[in-house]
Amino acid sequence: MKYTKIFLYGTLKVGGVLTSTFIDENRECYERASVKGYDLYDAGYFPAMVDGNGVVKGELHYYKNGEDILKILDAIEGYDKQDHARSLYIRKKIEVLTDNGRQMAYAYIFNRKPVGKKIEKGEWYVNK
Numbered sequence: 001m002k003y004t005k006i007f008l009y010g011t012l013k014v015g016g017v018l019t020s021t022f023i024d025e026n027r028e029c030y031e032r033a034s035v036k037g038y039d040l041y042d043a044g045y046f047p048a049m050v051d052g053n054g055v056v057k058g059e060l061h062y063y064k065n066g067e068d069i070l071k072i073l074d075a076i077e078g079y080d081k082q083d084h085a086r087s088l089y090i091r092k093k094i095e096v097l098t099d100n101g102r103q104m105a106y107a108y109i110f111n112r113k114p115v116g117k118k119i120e121k122g123e124w125y126v127n128k
Contacts, residue, residue, distance in 0.1 A: 041115060
């Protein structure tokens with residue numbers, strides 16, 4: 001079976017406040033992961049990953065029903081593929097590093113100037 005891979009680094013990680021039964025039930029598995037070339041900011045109730053020079057740590061999730069999951073996550077993240085200028089986040093495929101090697105996966109990149117304090121360690125904690 002082919003899975004849709006999504007790198008999650010904030011409120012949608014396992015145990016996060018925005019995860020849901022549907023998202024959880026369609027996740028086949030996940031593993032610790034990181035991405036290089038990005039910085040992470042604490043925007044208050046959620047993190048914001050932006051282009052940068054750092055490393056962001058998160059989870060690589062493998063989903064069944066990928067198109068359905070992407071529609072839900074697009075809505076949560078304020079992504080409109082028809083109007084990038086108005087989107088809060090942009091969904092794009094990026095290289096993700098795991099213990100099992102490099103993989104391409106979708107990630108949501110903050111589409112505004114960074115807000116809040118930069119998270120130097122590159123990891124957002126679900127129960128901060």
